Amino acid sequence: MKIGEAAAASGCHLETVRYYERIGLLPKPARTDSGYRSYSEDDVRRLRFVTRGRELGFSLEEIRGLLQLSTDSTLSCSEVDQLARTHLAEIEMRVAELQQMAHELRRTIATCRGGQRAACAILDALWKSTRPGEADAAVQPQQRRRLNVHGHSQN
Amino acid sequence: MKIGEAAAASGCHLETVRYYERIGLLPKPARTDSGYRSYSEDDVRRLRFVTRGRELGFSLEEIRGLLQLSTDSTLSCSEVDQLARTHLAEIEMRVAELQQMAHELRRTIATCRGGQRAACAILDALWKSTRPGEADAAVQPQQRRRLNVHGHSQN
DNA sequence: CTTGACCCTGTAGTCGCTACGGGGTTTACG
DNA sequence: CGTAAACCCCGTAGCGACTACAGGGTCAAG
Numbered sequence: 001m002k003i004g005e006a007a008a009a010s011g012c013h014l015e016t017v018r019y020y021e022r023i024g025l026l027p028k029p030a031r032t033d034s035g036y037r038s039y040s041e042d043d044v045r046r047l048r049f050v051t052r053g054r055e056l057g058f059s060l061e062e063i064r065g066l067l068q069l070s071t072d073s074t075l076s077c078s079e080v081d082q083l084a085r086t087h088l089a090e091i092e093m094r095v096a097e098l099q100q101m102a103h104e105l106r107r108t109i110a111t112c113r114g115g116q117r118a119a120c121a122i123l124d125a126l127w128k129s130t131r132p133g134e135a136d137a138a139v140q141p142q143q144r145r146r147l148n149v150h151g152h153s154q155n
Numbered sequence: 156m157k158i159g160e161a162a163a164a165s166g167c168h169l170e171t172v173r174y175y176e177r178i179g180l181l182p183k184p185a186r187t188d189s190g191y192r193s194y195s196e197d198d199v200r201r202l203r204f205v206t207r208g209r210e211l212g213f214s215l216e217e218i219r220g221l222l223q224l225s226t227d228s229t230l231s232c233s234e235v236d237q238l239a240r241t242h243l244a245e246i247e248m249r250v251a252e253l254q255q256m257a258h259e260l261r262r263t264i265a266t267c268r269g270g271q272r273a274a275c276a277i278l279d280a281l282w283k284s285t286r287p288g289e290a291d292a293a294v295q296p297q298q299r300r301r302l303n304v305h306g307h308s309q310n
Numbered sequence: 311c312t313t314g315a316c317c318c319t320g321t322a323g324t325c326g327c328t329a330c331g332g333g334g335t336t337t338a339c340g
Numbered sequence: 341c342g343t344a345a346a347c348c349c350c351g352t353a354g355c356g357a358c359t360a361c362a363g364g365g366t367c368a369a370g
Contacts, residue, residue, distance in 0.1 A: 004316065015359060018319095023357095034366055036317055049281050056281075057256050060357070070278040077275040081267050084277050088260045095253045098246055101212045105243045112236050120232040122239050123225040126204050126211075159347065170328060173350095178326095189335055191348055215326070 006039040010047040012054075020050060025064055057091055161194040165202040167209075175205060180219055212246055 007014040020026045026046060030038045039047075046067070053063040062083060069080050111121035162169040175181045176192075181201060185193040194202075201222070208218040217238060224235050259280075266276035 002317075013359075014317095016357085019358060032366095034317085036366080045282065052281050054357090055256070056260060057253070066278065066281065070275070070282070077267065077277070080275055080277050081264065084260060084264050084267075088257060088264065091253055091257045091260065095250055095257065098212070098250045098253070101210070102243060102246045102250065105211055105239060105246065109236065109239050109243065112232060112239075120225070120235055122232070122235050123221065126207050126221065127200065127225075157348075168328075169348095171326080174327060187335095189348085191335080209326090 001039040001041075001044065003037045003039070006037075006044050006047060009044050010051050012047070012051045017047065020047070020060075023060070025050060025060060025067075056087075058087060062087065156194040156196075156199065158192045158194070161192075161199050161202060164199050165206050167202070167206045172202060175202070175215075178215070180205060180215060180222075211242075213242060217242065 001009070003017055004014055007017050010017075017026070021028060026043070029043055030040070032038050049067065050060075050063055053066060054060075058066065065083065066080065069083075108122050108125045111125075156164070158172055159169055162172050165172075172181070176183060181198070184198055185195070187193050204222065204225075205215075205218055208221060209215075213221065220238060221235065224238075263277050263280045266280075
């Protein structure tokens with residue numbers, strides 16, 4: 001199986017497969033005489049494991065760990081369980097954050113009367129700080145969270 | 156006001172302020188004789204506009220647009236409104252995706268009996284593809300979405 | 311025998327920062 | 341007045357998870 005087929009079979013981008021190999025997430029596959037990568041069914045299964053993990057939002061490092069846990073027979077299931085639970089908690093936190101953002105945005109949009117720029121409620125909301133107290137809280141600076149919304153589709 | 160104070164006053168990292176300047180999101184500030192950046196109240200307001208926009212999940216390019224819209228008096232509020240609505244829709248989509256992920260993870264975790272690795276339901280779920288049909292859908296490859304969970308706190 | 315689809319390597323770009331190295335300046339304390 | 345700590349400067353490189361491109365090689369069909 002050549003790389004293009006393997007990529008299609010696992011639902012990820014061809015160049016991503018090479019990327020996963022480069023960072024050591026996938027083993028180096030066999031090669032044809034002309035140097036083409038040649039994937040076995042097992043290779044494809046492993047690749048699907050990775051893409052499936054990504055779909056569930058695991059980082060590549062987490063997936064690396066999961067792969068190790070699932071091939072090292074001395075380790076128990078509880079570590080996997082722990083990783084999954086921690087990960088779930090992160091997702092839930094992230095959902096809550098995004099919902100907060102959505103809530104504020106909806107509120108702001110609702111105030112907009114569609115009039116002139118000078119009276120735009122959305123821009124106003126951005127020009128004003130949420131909690132006016134924190135402007136002079138020069139004591140403890142950067143403890144703020146950053147949130148990616150752009151999460152980020154290819155296509 | 157020096158850069159450290161400006162950063163604290165707007166709640167963002169000092170180096171981020173320089174970064175925003177470098178990419179042209181903030182105007183180049185005045186300088187002291189010794190070359191230190193010196194920020195006015197207006198500069199700080201603009202910086203807060205940016206950080207507030209980031210908190211609402213706007214990209215820096217979107218914020219650049221919002222800043223332009225809010226200083227160009229010939230443009231109406233409706234473009235701002237449109238941007239905000241589009242952005243809100245993206246956030247909502249993202250929330251739905253994350254909730255789907257959380258749902259699947261919860262389901263998978265619940266199946267885990269805490270036994271031996273060989274019987275780990277979580278790893279099993281990763282080794283199996285969700286919809287078995289798509290493995291041989293070699294026709295249309297990469298139309299899959301990528302989702303960042305790690306969204307991404309500093310500190 | 312040529313065309314086009316596929317494959318190769320290596321490198322650079324994306325986004326939104328963050329961190330570092332190697333300096334200069336300012337300020338508070340003794 | 342000296343000096344140490346705290347601040348600032350610039351430039352560049354790193355992060356994660358890809359994606360894209362340049363400049364080639366290979367292979368099957370017509």
